[in-house]
Amino acid sequence: MSFEQERLAILQEAELETQAIRAGHHRTAEGEHSEPIFTTSSYVFDSAAAAAARFSGEEAGNVYSRYTNPTVKIFEERIAALEGAEQAVATSSGMAAILGACMALLQSGDHVICSRSVFGTTTVVFNRYLAKFGVEVTWVKATDYDQWQAAMGDKTRLLFLETPSNPLSEVVDIQRVADIAHSGDALLMVDNCFCTPALQRPLSLGADLVIHSATKYLDGQGRCLGGVVVGRSEELNEVLAYVRSCGPTMSPFNAWVFLKGLETLKLRMDAHSAAALDLAQWLVAQPGTEKVFYSGLEDHPQHALAKKQQSGFGGVLSFCVKGDKQSAWDFIDATRLLSITANLGDVKTTIVHPATTTHGRLSDEDKAIAGISDNLIRIAVGLESLIDIKKDLQRGFAAL
Numbered sequence: 001m002s003f004e005q006e007r008l009a010i011l012q013e014a015e016l017e018t019q020a021i022r023a024g025h026h027r028t029a030e031g032e033h034s035e036p037i038f039t040t041s042s043y044v045f046d047s048a049a050a051a052a053a054r055f056s057g058e059e060a061g062n063v064y065s066r067y068t069n070p071t072v073k074i075f076e077e078r079i080a081a082l083e084g085a086e087q088a089v090a091t092s093s094g095m096a097a098i099l100g101a102c103m104a105l106l107q108s109g110d111h112v113i114c115s116r117s118v119f120g121t122t123t124v125v126f127n128r129y130l131a132k133f134g135v136e137v138t139w140v141k142a143t144d145y146d147q148w149q150a151a152m153g154d155k156t157r158l159l160f161l162e163t164p165s166n167p168l169s170e171v172v173d174i175q176r177v178a179d180i181a182h183s184g185d186a187l188l189m190v191d192n193c194f195c196t197p198a199l200q201r202p203l204s205l206g207a208d209l210v211i212h213s214a215t216k217y218l219d220g221q222g223r224c225l226g227g228v229v230v231g232r233s234e235e236l237n238e239v240l241a242y243v244r245s246c247g248p249t250m251s252p253f254n255a256w257v258f259l260k261g262l263e264t265l266k267l268r269m270d271a272h273s274a275a276a277l278d279l280a281q282w283l284v285a286q287p288g289t290e291k292v293f294y295s296g297l298e299d300h301p302q303h304a305l306a307k308k309q310q311s312g313f314g315g316v317l318s319f320c321v322k323g324d325k326q327s328a329w330d331f332i333d334a335t336r337l338l339s340i341t342a343n344l345g346d347v348k349t350t351i352v353h354p355a356t357t358t359h360g361r362l363s364d365e366d367k368a369i370a371g372i373s374d375n376l377i378r379i380a381v382g383l384e385s386l387i388d389i390k391k392d393l394q395r396g397f398a399a400l
């Protein structure tokens with residue numbers, strides 16, 4: 001074995017923190033230490049015959065950056081290593097990852113079961129676009145396993161969930177839903193955006209596919225849009241074929257930013273989780289708080305499951321202030337340090353009113369079913385000092 005082969009074999013067996021820093025980087029002849037950015041749209045060949053061999057797939061290698069790009073490939077190999085997967089395919093955004101996986105793996109007449117507690121735009125993809133092409137969706141309560149089971153049918157090919165959920169931190173038993181999927185002829189796809197592989201590895205719990213919005217914690221500093229689908233080669237080769245032909249490719253610059261983000265993923269996720277737990281406990285003790293939703297709190301209904309399934313509780317929490325919609329708005333408007341934005345997974349703490357932003361498209365009835373009340377506020381806890389975050393939230397409480 002060459003030195004390089006030995007190095008890569010050692011990385012295959014390495015711990016998550018090590019893989020997050022080193023996996024996927026096959027050094028070039030230049031001997032670079034840091035991962036290079038290959039800003040090239042296409043690649044040259046030694047001869048007409050070599051070009052033909054590459055195009056036919058007879059010979060492996062780069063042809064065009066819509067198909068493969070060396071920097072994007074480092075990101076794909078690294079995230080596959082972190083999720084414990086055979087293969088990953090990077091995409092231009094998290095939504096492109098979800099749509100890409102569905103376009104590659106579903107066809108007209110297929111049936112999908114989806115948790116109601118998923119990212120708002122995910123529901124739009126299923127209801128508005130996949131429905132146009134004859135894919136039928138049944139919506140279920142994420143933690144009601146009888147509903148998942150009852151929705152299974154001959155045509156069911158995909159089950160989709162997100163855990164923990166946004167913004168109420170509901171935790172779904174991945175193994176249990178995977179068993180339901182596999183009792184029929186269906187795959188389980190998990191949106192692992194909130195935990196990342198640093199805190200939760202859905203494939204090891206029986207899921208078949210994982211998708212990410214790399215835009216969030218994988219970047220970690222709010223710079224770039226991107227996504228990725230992770231799983232077995234059998235399905236991922238289909239996803240790759242879709243991305244090659246239809247074009248929602250990740251740019252090499254963005255892939256490089258995500259590689260830099262991944263290097264600190266474990267440190268950040270542990271710090272986000274510790275800060276969120278501290279803040280959740282502090283919020284519980286404030287007289288202006290009505291209720292706090294965070295799976296790290298012992299009275300959370302799925303606390304035991306979260307402890308078993310995740311190695312940390314993540315950085316997102318939500319809470320109801322005493323009062324109504326105006327009280328929640330007054331609270332948010334009184335903050336000065338926190339960013340009023342729907343984004344999350346950033347070193348900067350963000351604050352948002354779900355009922356009128358992220359979940360604003362839901363009807364009043366659907367909001368009630370989802371538990372999105374008018375006095376609910378979501379915080380994605382960043383990495384500033386908790387002293388300053390709490391001081392800013394005090395400004396909010398003072399405005400109630």
Ligand SMILES: *Cc1c(COP(=O)(O)O)cnc(C)c1O
Pocket residue numbers: 093094095096119162166191193194212213214215216225226227
């Ligand atoms: C943001 C987000 C998405 C969509 O990702 P984009 O990169 O914005 O396209 C999907 N799922 C979850 C849970 C998200 O938070």
